[in-house]
Amino acid sequence: MKNENLYNYILGIADNSLILGQRLGELCGHGPNLETDIACTNISLDLFGQVRSYFQYAGKIAGDGRSEDDISMLRKEHEYKNVLLVEQPNTNFAYIIVRQFLFDAYHLAFLRELQKSPDLTLSAIANKCVKEVSYHERFSSDWVRRLGDGTDESREKMQEAINDLWMYTDELFHQMEADKAMVAEGIGVDVTTLKEGYYAYVKEVLEEATIEVPESKYFQKGGKHGVHTEHLGYILAELQYMQRTYPNMEW
Amino acid sequence: MTATDQHIDDVLIPILEKVSDPEIPVLSIMDMGVVRSAVIADDLVKVEITPTYSGCPAMDVIGDDIKKALKEAGYKSEIDLILHPAWTTDWITPRGRKALEDYGIAAPLEAEADKAVLLDGKRLVKCTNCGSTNTRLVSQFGSTACKAQFQCDDCQEPFDYFKCLK
Numbered sequence: 282m283k284n285e286n287l288y289n290y291i292l293g294i295a296d297n298s299l300i301l302g303q304r305l306g307e308l309c310g311h312g313p314n315l316e317t318d319i320a321c322t323n324i325s326l327d328l329f330g331q332v333r334s335y336f337q338y339a340g341k342i343a344g345d346g347r348s349e350d351d352i353s354m355l356r357k358e359h360e361y362k363n364v365l366l367v368e369q370p371n372t373n374f375a376y377i378i379v380r381q382f383l384f385d386a387y388h389l390a391f392l393r394e395l396q397k398s399p400d401l402t403l404s405a406i407a408n409k410c411v412k413e414v415s416y417h418e419r420f421s422s423d424w425v426r427r428l429g430d431g432t433d434e435s436r437e438k439m440q441e442a443i444n445d446l447w448m449y450t451d452e453l454f455h456q457m458e459a460d461k462a463m464v465a466e467g468i469g470v471d472v473t474t475l476k477e478g479y480y481a482y483v484k485e486v487l488e489e490a491t492i493e494v495p496e497s498k499y500f501q502k503g504g505k506h507g508v509h510t511e512h513l514g515y516i517l518a519e520l521q522y523m524q525r526t527y528p529n530m531e532w
Numbered sequence: 533m534t535a536t537d538q539h540i541d542d543v544l545i546p547i548l549e550k551v552s553d554p555e556i557p558v559l560s561i562m563d564m565g566v567v568r569s570a571v572i573a574d575d576l577v578k579v580e581i582t583p584t585y586s587g588c589p590a591m592d593v594i595g596d597d598i599k600k601a602l603k604e605a606g607y608k609s610e611i612d613l614i615l616h617p618a619w620t621t622d623w624i625t626p627r628g629r630k631a632l633e634d635y636g637i638a639a640p641l642e643a644e645a646d647k648a649v650l651l652d653g654k655r656l657v658k659c660t661n662c663g664s665t666n667t668r669l670v671s672q673f674g675s676t677a678c679k680a681q682f683q684c685d686d687c688q689e690p691f692d693y694f695k696c697l698k
Contacts, residue, residue, distance in 0.1 A: 292662060316670060316671035316673070316681065317671075319671065319673050319675070320548075320671060320673035323673040323674075323676075323677050324673075326585075326677055327585060327586055327587045327677060328587070330583070330585060330587025330588065331585050331586045332585070333585060333587075333638035334615060337636075385673060402615075402618065404616075405615040405616035406615055408616065408617075408618045409583075409586055409615050409616075409618040409619075412618065412697050412698070413586060413677075413691070416672065416673075416695070419650070419651065419672065420672055423651075423672075443586065445657070447584070452585070452698070524648030
């Protein structure tokens with residue numbers, strides 16, 4: 282493939298939205314109440330919509346006729362490039378909100394930069410997504426504050442979720458070969474420059490929410506390399522069910 | 533970019549105005565501002581539409597409906613989905629805003645006011661049933677991606693509010 286780095290770069294961005302979208306989609310009909318159920322599935326829908334734009338573009342770059350569906354459904358586990366954070370399970374509502382907030386804060390900062398890309402398709406997608414993701418971030422940060430600064434029980438659950446998910450945050454700022462190549466070409470976002478602002482903002486919200494910021498310096502990584510937690514296999518089993526059961530079927 | 537940057541051949545306008553948003557049937561896609569261009573080139577009409585939200589499931593249906601309407605008028609057509617410039621609620625026409633209100637969906641406020649009602653709980657959205665602004669946010673996300681849920685504390689009517697998108 283001629284533009285392999287760009288192709289992989291796009292997958293690196295889109296796989297996060299795909300897997301998180303699938304996770305949130307699991308909540309359809311299972312949210313803690315009607316409003317949050319609808320909110321989570323609305324966010325899921327936004328993310329899937331964004332993924333379609335990215336994968337349509339990736340398909341064009343591949344130039345071998347592969348479609349958005351081929352790219353999302355026909356890869357094996359180690360070929361997905363999403364960060365470990367987004368594949369973590371819907372343990373309880375605190376985990377759902379913390380996972381969402383930790384990702385949204387990154388996603389928003391990332392898209393704001395991607396809007397400036399000289400690659401017109403990527404900047405157009407980012408331009409569209411940034412408006413939607415600012416709604417996502419409002420929703421998740423609002424719930425972090427409400428539940429953190431809520432009852433003893435809600436704070437305890439939020440603290441537990443943040444302690445458990447914190448180790449997956451550092452990976453958001455790791456660069457793969459494709460990322461480095463795209464930064465060098467001036468097309469991609471240098472995520473390492475977003476790290477400081479990200480942690481400053483996350484800490485500000487957590488403090489407002491009376492949640493203690495974890496001090497652990499131990500971080501997990503692997504997702505961007507295709508080395509995933511056991512959870513991804515289960516997600517893909519459901520995501521790819523139709524294609525595995527009825528190969529080559531079309532919707 | 534404003535709605536005046538649309539390039540739509542005059543003869544196509546009445547045809548496209550008859551195509552409605554499948555989720556808000558009272559609203560024409562022209563009043564919604566999703567048709568960005570429609571040009572007759574030889575025997576083919578090239579139409580560009582832009583999504584309101586990335587994941588809006590109505591877009592595929594809108595594309596099919598445009599094709600059908602143009603076919604009935606004797607045109608072959610090709611539909612392209614474009615992302616740039618991104619759709620904004622500013623492109624909803626005054627007639628479109630009125631159609632939304634009549635249908636029971638509060639039209640989007642300006643960006644500042646929108647933020648105040650969605651984030652700070654300000655009571656500015658006008659109830660589509662009784663016109664009171666004594667209304668409160670129930671949920672930032674509503675029945676579709678573009679709407680939030682509100683309730684009027686005077687007449688108790690629950691209603692949708694079309695979120696400002698800029």
